[in-house]
Amino acid sequence: MTRNRFVAAFVLVLMLSAVSVFAQTKPKSIKLMVDGTFQVKENGEQVLVDGFKALTGMDLILNHPIHNEYYTKVDLAFATGDVPEVVLLGGNYYLKYAQAGLLADLTKYYDASSFKKNIKDPSLVEALKVNGKLYGIPFERGNGTITYVRGDWLEKLGMKAPTNYAEFLDMLRAFKNKNPDGLTPDQVIPITAAGLVNSEYPLDIYLREFYQDANPDFVKVGGKWVDGMTLANMAPALDRMRSAYAEGLIDKEIITNKTSTARDKWNSGKVGAFNYWAGQWNENLQKSIAPNVPQAKVTPILAIKETKYIERPSTVYAITKAAKNPAGIFKYFHEFVLDGAKGQTWATFGTEGVFHKVVDGKLQWMPSIQDPKKAFTKAIISAEIPMNKWNSRYTSSDLITNSLALFQASNKAYGLIPFSEEALELVPDINQIRTKYVAKIVFGDLTVADGLAAYAKETSKYSRIILKELNSQK
C-alpha cells in the first residue's frame, strides 16, 4: 500500500514536471535588449514591434542602445538591476553572464523545442553550452570573415586566385609593383585590416594568410590549455607578418586602422586584399567601391591551403533570471522566431509592405526607410545564414551566396573558451599586452625572439592564473 502511494506520488511529480516544461503561459509582453543588428528607430523599429504584436498579441518592449555602446549598457542593466527578460549576447559576454548564474538554463526547453529537429548543424548549438548547459539560442550562424581581393586586378595581371601562401604573397607583390590601374607602388595598399590582433573574439579572425595555424589566444593542445603566443607556431606567424610589413605588403597604418578606416581604404580603390565579413558584406563592398572604381570586382577567395577562415560562435538570445516566465518566453519568442513560418518571416524579412513584398510567390526587399536609395537587407536576422532549415521563398544575390559558399567550404568553428569570472577580468589586460607585442614585433621594434620573451615575462602572472583556472576545469 505504502509502495503504491510512493509510486503514485512519484508519477504525479513527473507529470507536474512535464506540465511545467511543456505547458507554458503566454506572456503579455517581453522585455528585449538588442544591439544595432535589430533595425534602428529611424529604419522601422516600431514597424517590427507592431508586426510582432499583430502576429502574437504580445508587446515587445525594447531596450535598444546604440550599437557601439551595447555591451556597456548591458553591463549597466545587469549591475543596476534593470535587467531585461531576453538579451542578445555574444562571445565572452554570454559566457560571463552564464558563468555568473544570471541566465536561465534553456537546455530542457531547447531539447523539447519544435525547431531543434530543423537545426542544420547541431554542433554549433552544442558549442554554446557552458558546463553542459545551454543558456542562449542562436537565431543565425556566427558567420566570419573571408579574404576579398580585387578580381579585376587579378584578371588584368593574368593571375589566378592564390591557393597557398607563396602565391598569396606573389599576388600582393603584383598588385603593388605591376598595378593594373596604374597606381605607383607607394599608392597601393596590398592588404589592409583593422589591426594586427582583432579587438574582439576571435583575435586572429583577420590576416588569416599570415597567422595560418597560429592563434594568439588561449588554445587547447593535447587536452591542456596553453597560451597560443607561447606555442612554436607563433614565431613563424609573426615572422611572416614582419617580413610582409617590411616589404610594404601590409598596410603601413594597420595599427591605427579601425574597421571603418580599413573599409574606407578599400572603397578608395587602393587596396588589393581585405579580409572582411562573408555574405551580405560582399554586396555592400561591391556597391561602395563602384562609385570610385566602376571596374572594380570584389572577389572572395577560398582560404589558402595553410589556413582556414574562422566561424565565430553565434550570438544568442538568452533569457535572464529576471524573467518570471522563461518557459513562456521561450515558447512564444524563441520558438516563434525559428518557426520556419510566419514568425521567422517576421524576424528575417520584417513586415510585408514595409520591409518586403511578395512577387510571384518570391520575397523581394523594399527600399529602406532611412535611405530609400538602398534596399533593406534584413529585419533582425540574416536571410542567408539561419540556424534552421526553412523555405524562406527568397533568393539571395550571387555575390552573397558565392562568398558564403566559399567561406563555408573553408572555415573552422571557433569555440568559446571556458574562462571563469575571475579569469575574464584579466583577459582584457592580457589581450592588450598581446596586441602591443605583436605590433612591436611586426613593426620591427623588437625581434621575434625578444618580443615573445618580453611578452612571456610581462604576462606570466596573468597566464599563471588564467591557465590554472582553465586547466582545473573538468
Add this chain to the structure above:
Amino acid sequence: MALKTYRDLGKKLSNDLVYYIMFLPVLVFALVFSYAPMAGVFLSFTKFKSTSPDGPEFIGFDNFENLFVGIKSDLFWTSFGNTIFLSLTNLILATVLSVVIALLLNELVSRKGRSFIQTVIYLPHFMSWVVVASIFTIVLSPSDGLINNIMKFFGAKDPIYFLADEDWWTPIYLFINRWKETGWGTIIYLAALTTISPEQYEAAEVDGAGRFRQMLVITLPALYTTIFIVFILNLGKVLNIFESVFVLQNPLVYDKSDVLTTFAYRVGVKDGNYGLGTAIDLFKSFMGLVLVLTTDAINRRIRGSSVL
C-alpha cells in the same frame, strides 16, 4: 545673545535676499551635479561588477591593494606615471606658451591684425577631439601625410609613423594639445593685461626702458597673480586627461600613452568592474588634491599668501 545673532543673521539675509535667490540655481546645480555624485566614491570600497546581482559588497581597501601591489599593479603604475608626466608637462607648456602668446598679442599695434590672430588661434578649441585626431592622423600619416611628403621632398628616405612611434608619440601628443588649446588659454591673460595702467609704461618709457624691459619689469609682475591662480585652478583638473589620449593612442604606444582615466575606462566601463574603476578614479582625484595643496603651500611660503 544667541537671539541677537539670529536676528542679525535674519537681517543680513533679508537685506541680501535678491543675491541669495540669484545664487540659488548655482547652489542647486553644484549640489546635484558635483556633490551628490560624490556618494559614488563608496563604490571604490566595494566589489561591484556587472555580474553582482546583489549589488555592491563592501570589501574595504581590497581594490586599492589590487591596484598598488596586486595583479593590476603594473598597468596601474605605468598609467599613473604617464598621467603625471603628460599632465604636468602639458600644464607647464600651456602656462608658458599662453603667457608668451598673450604678451606677443599685447604688443601688436594693429587691432585688426590682433583680432584676426586671436580668432585663428581660438578656433581649434571648438573642435572635438575626434575631429582633431582625424586631422592629425591624416597629416602625420606615413603613407601620404603632409609632413612625411614634405620630409620626402627634402630627401628623407623612410617615412615616420609618428603616432605609432614611442619616441615621437609624446611630443606629438603635447604639440597637438598646445595647437588646440593654447589660443584659448591666452584669454584670461589678455584680460589681465588690460588692467595694467598705461601710466606705468609711460613712466618706464621716460626712464628709458625699452619694450622688452617694460615687459619684464611691468607686465610680467602684474600677471604673476593671474598666472598662479590659473595654474592652481588648472592643476586641480590636470589629471583628467582622457579624450585627447583615448583618440590618439594605439597598441604600439600603450606604454607611453595609457593614463589613469583610460585605464579606469577600460576597467570600469568596458569590463564592467565598477568598484575597481571607481577606485582608480578616486585615487586620481586624491592625487589632484595633493597637487593643488602642495602647490598652494609652496606659493604661501614664497609669497606669504594662499590663493585657495
